[in-house]
Amino acid sequence: MIEHQVFTDLTKNGKPRPWKKNKLDNLTYAEYLLMLNYRKATNVKDCGNVLRFKKTKDGFLKLYQTWFCKSRLCPLCAWRRSMKNSNQLIQILNEAHREYPNGCFLFLTLSTKNTYSDTLKPEMQKMGRSVSKLFQYKKISKNLLGYVRSTEITVNHDDGSYNQHMHVLLFVSSRYFKGSENYISQAEWTKYWRKAMKLDYQPMVNVEAVHPSKSKNDLLAGAKETAKYQVKSADYITDDKQRDLQVTDDLEQALSHTRAISYGKLFKTIRKKLQLEDEDDLVNTDDPNEDSVLTDAEIVVAKWNYELQNYFIS
Template sequence: MTDILKDVTVYGKEQPWRERKIACAMYGEYVTKLNYKKSARVVECGEVLRFASSGSELRLFQAWFCHSRLCPMCNWRRARKQSYQLSLIINEALEQNPSGIFLFLTLTEKNATASTLKTELQNMNASFYRLFQYQKTSKNLLGYVRSTEITFNEKNQTYHQHAHVLLFMKSTYFRDSQNYIKQAEWSKFWKRARKLNYEPIVNVKRVRPNVRRGDTSLASSAREVAKYQVKSTDYLTGSESRDLKVVGTLENALNHTRQLSFGGVLKDIRQQLKLDDLDNDDSPQNLIKLGINPATGQKVTEVDYVWNPVSNNYEKW
C-alpha cells in the first residue's frame, strides 16, 4: 500500500498540501499556454517535499517553490508566513507603545476593467500615500501595514480592487473631534486623495487585543491584511478560455507590485525583528535538524514525498 502524505499540525488540522498542488498544476497549465517564462518553474513547484520526522511529527525540511504571485501553493505558504510575522510586529508594537490603538481601514473604489486594472492599481497605491499626507490623517498615525486585494466580478467581467489597512494610532486619536475621524470623513479624505468624482465606500473600525471566543479581533484583522491578494477560486474555475483571460489580466496587473507595504513604527519594528531575512521560503529556517532532537531525545530522520500526477497525491519516496 502506498504511503500517502498526511501532515497534521499539533492542533490536529491536516495541512492541505494535496489541494494546493492540484490547484498549482492547473495554474501551471495556464501559464504554460500563456507562454510565460516562469511556466516550467510553476509546473515543478512543490513536486518534492522533504520533511524532518520525529515520531508522528513532520516539519518541512526542504522544498522548491516557484514564488509566483498567483501560485496557489506559494500563496498559501506566503499568507501563513505573513500572518505570523504580522502577529510578531503587532505584539512588539504594543510592547513599545502600550497605549497605542489599532484601526482596521478598508478603502474601495469602482471596479476596473481588464484593460484598466493595472493603471487603477498604480493610481490607488499612489493615492494611499497622499491620504496620509493630510494633517488630520497623519497627526495621530504611528504606523501602518497595507495590502491590496482583487476580486473578480463574473457578471460584469470587472475587477474590484480595494485596500485593507491596519493603522496603529496614538491614544490621543479618540480624545476629541480635532483628532477623531468619522467614517464619512475618511471617505471624503479618500475621495480627495484618490481624485474621484463620486463618494467611495470606506469602512473603519477599532480592533482590540482582548480575547473573545478563543481569538482576538486584532488577530483576525492581521489575518485579513495578510491573506491572499487574489483568491485562486477567482481564476481557477476549470473553464479554460475564461480562466486564461483572467490569469493573463492578473499577471499583467500584479507584475512588479508589492503585496504588503509597511510604514512608520511598524516598518521600523519589522526591520528590528529582521523579518526581511525570512523571505526565502525554500530555506529550512527554525526547523528541527536531522539527528537527535535535544528537547525530546527522539531521533529525527528525513522523509521525502514526491507528487504523483497520476494519483494526484504526494507519495512517500
Template sequence: MSFQASDGGFTTVNLSHQDKKDKNQLNLSEVSKIGKTWDKHRANAEKISNYYASASEASFKNYALRVRRCSEWLEFELLPDESEDILNLKLLNAQFCRVRHCPVCQWRRSLKWKAKAYKILPQVVTDYPKYRWLFITLTVKNCHIKELRQTLDCINKAFKRLTELKAWPIKGWVKSIEVTKGRDGISAHPHLHILSMVQPSYFSHGYISQAKWVELWQQCLRVDYQPVVHISAIALDHDPKLLIPEILKYQIKVSDLVADREWFLELTRQLHKTRAIAVGGILRHYMRELEEKNQDLIGESEEMNEVDRESLLFRWGSKQKKYY
C-alpha cells in the same frame, strides 16, 4: 495511526511500528491533516501551469515550467516527542518555484508573513501599550482587468496623498492590496486593507467619522463618486493579532486564480512588479521585513541540521492529485 493535537507549527501523528516500516508508502493526507491542503494547492498549481503554458509570451512559458516543478517532492522531518510512539511531522525540505501567482508559493508566503507578524506585534503592543488599533478598508469602483495596473497606480498615489494630509491620524500601518474577480468575468475589484495604530487620544481629539473618512478618500482619489470605506476600531481588551489573517491573506483568492484562464493571464501582466504589502510609520521599524521579496518559504526552524533524524518523503502524483 491516530492524530494528536497540533503543537507549535508541528503536525503530531501516532505511528505504529508497521507505519514506520511502510512510511514511504503512505499518502500525505493519511499522515497529516495538512496533507489535504498541500494536495489542494498543488492541484491548483497544475491548472496555473497549464494556463501559463497556453500563453504566447516566452516569460509565461518559463513560469509554466517553474510552477510545474514546484514542490514536486516534500520531505518532512520526524521529531520524537516525550512519548515513544508520538512523532512530530515538520517540513524539512522542498523546492519552491517562487512564481508570484503559484498557489503553493502564495500559500506558503502568506504563512510566513503571518508567522512574522504574530511574532512582532506583541513587542509593538508592549512598546505602545496605550495606542489604539483600527482596521480600515479603502475601495474603488471595479475596473476592467486590463486597466488594473493603472487603477492600482491611482490607488497608491491616493493613499500617499491621504497619509500627507494634516488630518491623517495614523502613526503606523501595514497596508495590503487585495484584488478580487468581478462577477461579470472581465472586471477586477482592487482594494486596500490597513491595520493601523493611532494615539491613545484619538477618540477624544482628532477622531475622524465614517463620513469624513469617505470624504477624505474621495478627495485623495480625485473621483466624482463616493467610494466605500469601512472603519472598525479594535476594542481595548482585544488583541490586534486577531486581524493578521485578514491583512496578510492571499492577494488573490485561489478560486479567482483558477476560475478563468484569460482573466488570470491578464492579471499576471497587470500585477507584474507591483507590491502587495507596504509598511509605514512606527510599524516600519518593526515590520519592514514583510516587504522582502525572496523570503524563505520553509523557515529557519525547519532547515536541515547536522542531527540525523528519520524523515518522510512524498512525491506529487499528477494522476492521483495527491502526495504519496
C-alpha cells in the same frame, strides 16, 4: 504491487495542511500559463514537487527544503506567502503593542469602483500612490504610529470586471479617540480617501477599531485579513476555461512588479529590528510556535505523483 503511503501534514490543531489541493490548483495554473505562452509555465509546474520535512520533538513536521516557483498567482506559493506574512505581522503587532501599550489598532478597508483589464494595473498603481498621500494628511498623520497594507483583487464573473480594494491595519496613539480634533469618523475617512484618489464619486470605505487587550481574536482576524492572498485561486480556476485564461492573463499583467504587502513607520522599523525581511524565503514561514533547532531530527520526504495526483512518502 507497490503500496503508496499517502503523505499527511497536520497542524497542531489536527487539521490537514492543504498541500494536495494547492498542488492540484498549481498544475491547473501551470497549464493555463502554457496555453498563454508564458515562459515560466514549466517552472510553475515543478513547484513543490519534492517536499523535505524534519520532525519536531512533539512529532509535527517542519518544512526545511523544497523549491518554490514564487509566481504571484501560484496557489502553493500564495498559501505559503500568506502564512509567512500573517506570522510576521502578528510578531510585529505584539512588539508594537509592547512598545506602546496604550496604542490602538484600526482595520481600514479602502475601495474604488470596479475596473477592467486595461485599467486594472494603472488603478492599482494609483491606489498605492493615493494611500501614501492619505497618510500624509495632517489629521491622520499626527496620531498614526504604524501601518501595514495589502491589495486584494476579486473577480466579477458576470461582467468580467475586477474590484481592487486595500486592507490596511493602522496603529494609532491613544489620543486618536480623544476629541473631534483627533478622532476621524468613517465619513471623514471616506472624504480623505476620495480627495487622495481625486474621485468624482463617493468610494466605499470601512473602518473598525480593535484592541488586543480586549479582543485578541479580532486583532488576529485583522492581521490575517491584511496578510491573505492577493487573489484567491477560486477566482481564476473555475469550470470555464476560456474565462479562466483571460482572468489569468489579466492578473499576471496587473500583479507584475507589485508588492503583496507593505509596511510603514513603526511597523517597518520593528520588522527590520526583528529581522523579518526575507520575503522570498517561503520554506520558513516565521511561525514563532515552530521549533527552530532540528539538526538531528527525523527526515520525511514527500513526492508528488502525477499519475495518482497526490503526495506520497518517499
